[in-house]
Amino acid sequence: MQKGLIYFIVDIDMCPDQKKLPGLFQNWLSVIGCILSVVSFSTILVLFILDLKSQQVNPYLGIVTYMIAPTLFAVSLLLIPVGVLLERQRRRKGGHGAHFPVFDFNNPVHQRRAYIIIGLSTVFLIFLMVVTYRAYEFTESVTFCGQTCHQVMNPEYVAYQNSPHARVACVDCHVGSGVGSYVRSKLAGTQMVYSVIFNKYHRPVETPIKNLRPAQETCEKCHWPRQFFGAVEKDKQYFLSDEKNTPWTNHMLMLVGGGVPPYGQRGGIHWHMNLSNKIYYITTDKKRQVIPWVKVVHADGQEEIYVDKESKFTADKPPKGEMRRMDCMDCHNRPSHGFKVPFVAVNEAMAFGAIDKDLPFIKREAVKALEADYPSQGVAASSIKKSLEEFYMKKYPEIWRQKKDFIVKTVQSVVEIYQQNIFPDMKASWKEYPNNIGHMVFPGCFRCHDNKHQSAQGKVLSQNCTICHIIIKQGTPGAMEGSPDGVPFHHPDGDDDSWKQMNCVDCHSGS
Ligand code: HEC
Ligand code: HEC
Ligand code: HEC
Ligand code: HEC
Ligand code: HEC
Ligand code: HEC
Known part of the structure; x- marks a missing residue:
């Protein structure tokens, strides 16, 4: 024991006066610290090599390698000096004048030990630096954010993988660059770990997120706001709820311009992002869906305030609450x-063929099955399967017999839609998270553009259909109308009056 490896490395207590006494390191606490640090260090080493070798990042391996094992290692290292100090105090109380070790470089034994210690420490520090860097990378990875506390982040993680940003790391939008953001996010993260361990988190996770970085530090690092111009083509395919699932096409050009000359033309949807004018607004609800008060500061410094004339507010009596500068995430919030x-x-x-559009009433039945309330994804899968298969078995036995395989495949696609978009355990779905792009299912653009927001000069925020997009083609196959200059909107169900009297959301609120 006396000549053991631990003793060799740590016993530099060679003070000649103290020869009779064992070294200060020889106390239980320090010895346990030594053993634990060797064990945890080897664990980190082995896991680190495993992690480097594995193709995919494993969240649990990462947590053990970069969080639990290093914490254990640090605590064990700390035990060693704490043990020495306690031992010294104990000896002093016992009347032995315990000194700190005396180190003599003229003594070849001391010299050799010093080289060993310095050499080992250097190797060790370099290793520690590499591990720390990997730990930093790991805590910034999509795996860490999306998969470690699986249940909580699962809805966002699943939706993220099917999004245009599936190759953009969570931290690029949620943390932003710079040391300040990193530290802030890790502090917030600690609080989140607490709320997950003690089951104190909100279901669903509440939005808007209060400490999200402004778009200038996230979105605009990749998307250049000056550079928006022209129009983007959107080809929307709909199927009505009748027996034939009648198709309806709406082909439109979204006027996404709004940059700054000479980079792009001035007008268009991204006008809001024009760097020379600023838009501020105040909401009266938590989810920012009701916006009675809007202020524009034009390039020349002139202010213009638009107030919902049906609300109780006026230009100089705004609602209470935070005045927010509009940025990308006020429209692109999802x-x-x-x-x-x-x-x-x-x-x-149905448009890309995952659901068989020739099955009678499949549009109506699939939507009905998806909109029902289920306690969990598992129950949803079996209930959706049961209700859809029974529908065809009972109502269309002939088709069920002929196309059973197609029906089973279609039903599987409907179940997949549920699994990718509705998460009962976290209460996450379209019902909780309105999407502000558009105006059909959620108020979106019509929160302000409703013909009711008026300025002192009598200007209104227009709902004129052609300021944001032009419809270049619409209708059902065989009865299409279109023109490159745009055609007036026709409502697919043939009712061309109601939509002029009401807002789209009054009828289309998600169901
Ligand atoms: C392209 C940018 C972007 C990326 C990448 C991104 N998010 Fe988000 N995330 C947002 C925005 C914007 C919101 C909505 C913020 C708001 O409404 O305040 C949001 C909201 C959330 C919310 C709150 C709940 C909700 O659904 O609104 C969670 C949780 C979340 N993100 C987790 C993640 C995770 C985990 C990843 C990586 C797998 C990720 N995010 C990647 C932009 C992003
Ligand atoms: C790390 C770079 C990066 C960041 C940060 C980022 N994006 Fe993107 N974004 C991209 C790329 C790349 C694409 C194109 C993806 C493709 O077409 O495959 C894209 C596509 C988009 C699109 C077009 C989607 C579509 O359906 O065509 C929108 C809108 C968008 N981003 C908005 C945002 C917003 C809002 C934010 C901030 C919350 C943001 N982006 C942050 C890189 C980024
Ligand atoms: C007033 C609301 C609004 C704001 C603010 C806004 N956008 Fe958009 N953006 C839209 C709409 C509407 C479209 C049309 C495409 C669609 O419907 O998805 C669009 C399209 C886009 C596209 C795809 C179009 C293309 O040219 O390829 C990108 C990328 C994009 N926005 C990024 C951003 C970024 C980055 C910001 C912040 C600097 C921003 N947007 C601010 C409403 C907005
Ligand atoms: C917070 C309120 C608000 C929201 C939400 C909003 N806008 Fe606007 N928008 C404005 C204001 C204010 C103006 C400027 C009116 C003026 O002074 O001429 C404007 C102007 C416009 C213009 C005309 C720009 C030009 O060429 O002069 C377009 C196009 C537009 N918005 C599109 C959209 C779209 C698309 C959405 C939804 C994705 C949207 N807006 C959501 C407040 C808003
Ligand atoms: C302030 C801008 C703005 C105005 C005004 C506006 N729209 Fe839209 N509209 C949008 C945006 C943004 C979308 C979403 C496009 C997308 O989903 O990518 C949209 C989508 C649509 C769609 C496709 C619906 C969907 O989600 O599938 C139709 C149809 C439509 N608009 C018709 C109209 C009609 C009719 C009017 C006039 C009453 C109108 N819009 C006025 C901005 C506007
Ligand atoms: C008075 C109620 C009402 C209003 C207001 C209304 N709609 Fe509709 N809409 C319907 C009905 C009913 C259908 C037929 C649904 C079906 O057959 O599946 C429909 C179908 C549609 C469809 C086809 C969608 C699908 O998958 O079946 C689109 C697109 C649409 N409406 C757009 C709009 C837009 C854009 C507005 C606002 C400008 C609007 N609607 C306002 C009642 C309304």
């Missing part, structure tokens, strides 16, 4: 966690 509304997801799946 850039990577879009929980699709059932009818939208079913239309898409």
Whole structure:
């Protein structure tokens, strides 16, 4: 024991006066500290090599390698000097004048030990630096954010993987760059770990997120706001709820311009992002869906205030609450966690063939099955399967017999839509997270552009259909109308009056 490895490395207590006494390191606490640090260090080493070798990052391996084992290691290292100090105090009380070790470089034994210690420490420090860097990378990884506390982040993680930003790391939008953001996010993260361990988190996770970085530090690092110009083509395919699932096409050009000359033309949707004018607003609800008060500061410094004339507020009596400068996320609030509304997801799946559009009433039945309330994804899967298969078995036995395989495949696609968009355990779905792009299912653009927000000069925020997009083609196959200059909107169900009297959300609120 006396000549053991631990003793060799740590016993530099060679004070000649103290020869009779064992070294200060020889106390239980320090010895346990030594053993634990060797064990935890070897664990880190082995796991680190495993982690480097594995192709995929494993969240649990990462947590043990970069969080639990290093913490254990640090605590064990700390035990060693604490043991020495306690031992010294104990000896002093016992009347032995315990000194600190005397180190003599003229003594070849001391010299050799010093080289060993310095050499080992250097190797060790370099290793520690590499591990620390990997730990930093790990805590910034999508795996860490999306998969470690699996249940809580699962809805966002699943939706994210099906989004245009599936290759953008969570931290690029949620943390931003710079040391300040890193530290802030890790502090917030500690509080989150607490709320997960003690089951104190909100279901669903509440938005808007209060400490999200402004878009200038996140979105605008990749998307250049000066550079928006022209129009983007959107090809929307719908299927009505009749027996034939009648198709309806809406082909439109979204006027996404709004940059700054000479980079892009001035007008268009991204006008809001024009760097020379600023838009501020105040909401009266938590989810920022009701916006009675809007202020524009034009390039020349002139202010213009628009107030919802049906509200009780006026230009100089704004609602109480935070005045927010509009940025990308006020429209693109679901850039990577879009929980699709059932009818939208079913239309898409029918358009690209995952759902068989020749099955009678499949649009109506699939949407109905997806909109029902289920306690869990498991129950949803079996209930959706049961209700859809029974529908065809009972109502269309002939088709069920002929196309059973197609029906089973279609039903599986409907179940997949549920699994990717609706998460009962976290209460996450389109019902909780409105999407502010558009105006059909959620108020979106019409929160301000409702013909009711008026300025002192009598200007209104227009709902004129052609300021944001032009419809270049619409209708059902065989009865299409279109023109490159745009055609007036026709409502697919043939009712061309109601939509002029009411807002789209009054009828289309998600179901
Ligand atoms: C392209 C940018 C972007 C990326 C990438 C991104 N998010 Fe988000 N995330 C947002 C925005 C914007 C919101 C909504 C913020 C708001 O409404 O205040 C949000 C909201 C959330 C919320 C709150 C709940 C909700 O659904 O609104 C969670 C949780 C979340 N993100 C987790 C993640 C995780 C985990 C990842 C990586 C797997 C990730 N995010 C990647 C932009 C992003
Ligand atoms: C790390 C770079 C990066 C960041 C940060 C980022 N994006 Fe993107 N974004 C991209 C890339 C790359 C694409 C194109 C993806 C493709 O087409 O495959 C994209 C696509 C988009 C699109 C077009 C989606 C579509 O359906 O075509 C929108 C809108 C968008 N981003 C908005 C945002 C917003 C809002 C934020 C901030 C919350 C943001 N982005 C942050 C890189 C980024
Ligand atoms: C007033 C609301 C609004 C704001 C603010 C806004 N956008 Fe958009 N953006 C839209 C709409 C509407 C579209 C059309 C496409 C669609 O419907 O998805 C769009 C399209 C885009 C596209 C795809 C179009 C293309 O040219 O390829 C990107 C990328 C994008 N926005 C990024 C951003 C970024 C980054 C910001 C912040 C600097 C921003 N947007 C601010 C409403 C907005
Ligand atoms: C917070 C309120 C608000 C929201 C939400 C909003 N806008 Fe606006 N928008 C404004 C204001 C204010 C103006 C400027 C009116 C003026 O002074 O001429 C404007 C102007 C516009 C213009 C005209 C720009 C030009 O060429 O002069 C377009 C296009 C537009 N918005 C599109 C959209 C779209 C699309 C959305 C939804 C994705 C949207 N807006 C959401 C407040 C808003
Ligand atoms: C302030 C801008 C703005 C105005 C005004 C506006 N729209 Fe839209 N509209 C949008 C945006 C943004 C979308 C979403 C496009 C997308 O989903 O990518 C949209 C989508 C649509 C869609 C497709 C619906 C969907 O989600 O599938 C239709 C149809 C439509 N608009 C018709 C109209 C009609 C009719 C009017 C006039 C009453 C109108 N819009 C006025 C901005 C506007
Ligand atoms: C008075 C109620 C009402 C209003 C207001 C209304 N709609 Fe509709 N809408 C309907 C009905 C009913 C259908 C038929 C649904 C079906 O057959 O699946 C429909 C179908 C649609 C469809 C086809 C969607 C699908 O998958 O079946 C689109 C697109 C649409 N409406 C757009 C709009 C837009 C854009 C507005 C606002 C400008 C609007 N609607 C306002 C009642 C309304």
